[in-house]
Amino acid sequence: xxxxxxxxxxxxxxxxxxCDIVDGTCLGCSxxxxxxxxxxxxxxxxxxxxxxxxxxxxxxxxxxxHVNGSxxxxxxxxxxxxxxxxxxxxxxxGPKCSMKCGNCLYLYGEQCHHxxxxxxxGCDVGFQGQRCDQVxxxxxxxxxxxxxxxxxxxxxxxxxxxxxxLNCFFVFRRVKRKMCRRKKMSKNVDGHADAFNKDEVRTxxxxxxxxxxxxNNEYQELYEMPQKSFYDKF
Numbered sequence: 001x002x003x004x005x006x007x008x009x010x011x012x013x014x015x016x017x018x019c020d021i022v023d024g025t026c027l028g029c030s031x032x033x034x035x036x037x038x039x040x041x042x043x044x045x046x047x048x049x050x051x052x053x054x055x056x057x058x059x060x061x062x063x064x065x066h067v068n069g070s071x072x073x074x075x076x077x078x079x080x081x082x083x084x085x086x087x088x089x090x091x092x093x094g095p096k097c098s099m100k101c102g103n104c105l106y107l108y109g110e111q112c113h114h115x116x117x118x119x120x121x122g123c124d125v126g127f128q129g130q131r132c133d134q135v136x137x138x139x140x141x142x143x144x145x146x147x148x149x150x151x152x153x154x155x156x157x158x159x160x161x162x163x164x165x166l167n168c169f170f171v172f173r174r175v176k177r178k179m180c181r182r183k184k185m186s187k188n189v190d191g192h193a194d195a196f197n198k199d200e201v202r203t204x205x206x207x208x209x210x211x212x213x214x215x216n217n218e219y220q221e222l223y224e225m226p227q228k229s230f231y232d233k234f
Contacts, residue, residue, distance in 0.1 A: 013038035032067035042066040056085035078115035088114040102132035 002008050002024040010019035014037070015028035029038035034051045042051035047069040055064035057079040058071035064083065065072065075084035080097050088097035093114050101112035103126075104119030112119050112131065123132035 011037040011039065032065075056081070056083040058084055078113075093117040102129070103127040104132050 002010060002019050002021045006021065008024060010017050010024060011026055013030045013033040014026035015030055018027045019025060019037075020027070025036045026038045029035070029050060031049050032042050032047055032051070034040050034042060042048070043063070043066075045055040045063050047053050047055060047064055047066050051066075053069060055069055056071060057076040058064050059073045059076050061076075062071065062073050064070060069083045071082070071084045075081070075096070077095050078088050078093055078097070080086055080088065088094070089111070090097075091101040091111050093099050093101060093112055094117060097114075099117060101117060102119060103124040104112050105121045105124050107121055110120060117131045119130075119132045123129070126135065128134050128136060
């Protein structure tokens with residue numbers, strides 16, 4: 001409060017609502033404001049306490065938020081983060097750090113330029129161009145030929161393995177079928193033999209015992225003996 005009988009409130013943006021009791025000037029401003037009575041927002045790409053902090057790389061040079069420094073319309077090329085104050089890393093560059101650096105010659109851990117993608121120390125062996133993303137025609141053809149040769153070798157190896165597997169499968173399947181056929185044939189032969197033996201037992205007359213055989217033979221011998229007449233005795 002300030003003024004006559006402290007009847008007037010301090011300006012709204014005074015720090016902790018402290019102001020001079022006579023003229024109402026702020027003893028300090030809240031973040032994002034400046035001026036005697038803290039009525040002016042930060043400008044000239046500044047923000048924060050007493051507008052002492054500098055905005056990041058907001059898109060198209062737009063000013064950041066006067067209180068927290070965030071960029072409203074995203075970041076400019078080569079930067080990222082809420083305040084757009086961090087340059088691209090992990091070998092990336094460009095808008096939203098979405099582009100990958102080329103094949104630069106990295107000697108001391110540096111990367112391509114975070115905005116343009118250019119390599120600071122030139123290109124690695126076998127590459128050319130400002131971003132080292134181009135391959136000479138001869139190197140390109142050599143690379144493609146070696147690539148195709150390796151692919152062809154892989155394909156041939158895969159086909160060979162697959163053919164061996166299929167051959168083993170079909171051989172195993174054929175052997176299994178033969179074994180099944182042999183088992184069926186043996187079962188059929190055994191079945192026919194059993195049936196034949198049963199029929200033979202049924203049709204063959206029962207064998208006579210030794211006693212019956214000897215008795216029949218005696219009867220036959222007696223019958224065959226010559227009959228002597230009564231007159232032959234005399």
